[in-house]
Amino acid sequence: MAPWGYEKDNGPAHWHKDCPIANGKNQSPIDLINGEVKYDSGLKPLTAKYVPFSDAKFLNNGHSVQFQPSAGNGSELTGGPLAVKYNFEQFHFHWGNNDTEGSEHRVDGKMYPAELHFVHWNSTNPSFKDAVGSGGPNGLAVLGFFLKVGAENAALKPITDLIPKVKDAGTSVTVPSNFDMQAILPATLTDYYTYDGSLTTPPLAECVKWIVFKQPLEVSAAQMEAFRSVINRDGKPMGGNYRPPCPLHDRAVKTSFK
Ligand SMILES: CN(C)c1nnc([C@H](N)S(N)(=O)=O)s1
Numbered sequence: 689m690a691p692w693g694y695e696k697d698n699g700p701a702h703w704h705k706d707c708p709i710a711n712g713k714n715q716s717p718i719d720l721i722n723g724e725v726k727y728d729s730g731l732k733p734l735t736a737k738y739v740p741f742s743d744a745k746f747l748n749n750g751h752s753v754q755f756q757p758s759a760g761n762g763s764e765l766t767g768g769p770l771a772v773k774y775n776f777e778q779f780h781f782h783w784g785n786n787d788t789e790g791s792e793h794r795v796d797g798k799m800y801p802a803e804l805h806f807v808h809w810n811s812t813n814p815s816f817k818d819a820v821g822s823g824g825p826n827g828l829a830v831l832g833f834f835l836k837v838g839a840e841n842a843a844l845k846p847i848t849d850l851i852p853k854v855k856d857a858g859t860s861v862t863v864p865s866n867f868d869m870q871a872i873l874p875a876t877l878t879d880y881y882t883y884d885g886s887l888t889t890p891p892l893a894e895c896v897k898w899i900v901f902k903q904p905l906e907v908s909a910a911q912m913e914a915f916r917s918v919i920n921r922d923g924k925p926m927g928g929n930y931r932p933p934c935p936l937h938d939r940a941v942k943t944s945f946k
């Protein structure tokens with residue numbers, strides 16, 4: 689099979705051939721249906737402590753654009769549904785070719801123009817790779833933030849300003865060490881959906897505690913257009929790099945809000 693992607697000949701409908709877990713019972717993303725979620729008063733806010741990275745790259749990996757430090761630096765996530773500390777690994781984006789599509793998760797069937805994922809791994813594992821392979825839904829914790837078009841996002845501007853330098857697949861650029869990742873996050877990480885799921889791209893491992901925030905972040909139309917200028921490994925616009933929703937099966941989606 690051609691390397692996986694989002695085109696007709698290598699998109700999500702083909703992924704099961706190399707990754708049979710694609711048809712598993714704990715796949716992501718899902719449609720977050722408010723009439724079917726269950727409020728859990730035990731779900732407290734999350735705490736993310738992100739330390740500025742001195743040598744992180746921003747890269748085009750052919751299917752997304754990704755902020756990737758070269759090594760851990762003590763940036764971590766705790767609280768909420770998490771029983772232990774999770775180490776920050778990377779963040780990346782999914783987006784569409786117009787404002788009516790682009791996010792991976794949906795809310796009552798509605799897609800947002802984009803979705804930002806902060807990927808973390810369970811620190812009781814020796815490495816990220818071990819966490820992915822650890823089995824069960826506690827290997828990774830991924831924070832999902834919907835992006836909607838509005839005011840310019842000043843915290844993401846240092847990243848979206850780098851997009852022209854990673855237009856082509858396989859290119860990367862060093863991120864200035866004064867980039868403040870913490871500033872991307874809302875002041876309090878309170879209102880979220882959480883459920884047990886998977887990576888949304890191959891290998892589609894069912895190792896993820898998903899935490900998707902109710903309140904979208906805003907980015908400007910110009911910032912959205914920057915994403916839409918990125919080219920994928922097939923030489924086409926990368927927009928549309930989102931997997932459609934998967935069946936919930938007998939999973940519960942809990943919320944930290946009523
Ligand atoms: C190996 N890593 C970090 C990832 N593998 N798949 C990822 C997906 N893009 S997502 N959307 O985070 O599940 S992230």
Ligand SMILES: [Zn+2]
Nearest residue numbers: 780782805888
């Ligand atoms: Zn993702």
